Amino acid sequence: MQRAQSEIGANIAALRRAKGLTQEQLAFRLGVSAPAVSKWETGVSLS
Numbered sequence: 001m002q003r004a005q006s007e008i009g010a011n012i013a014a015l016r017r018a019k020g021l022t023q024e025q026l027a028f029r030l031g032v033s034a035p036a037v038s039k040w041e042t043g044v045s046l047s
Contacts, residue, residue, distance in 0.1 A: 005043035013041040 023037040039045040
């Protein structure tokens with residue numbers, strides 16, 4: 001499961017960067033906090 005979480009996080013980070021967004025900008029667009037996006041990208045939390 002940990003490997004899947006890290007792959008999902010890497011995909012989120014890559015797609016965010018491809019769109020030229022910061023974590024803060026993505027968080028704002030999704031209606032979540034910037035630390036939540038950071039946790040997703042690092043695989044700490046996916047919920």
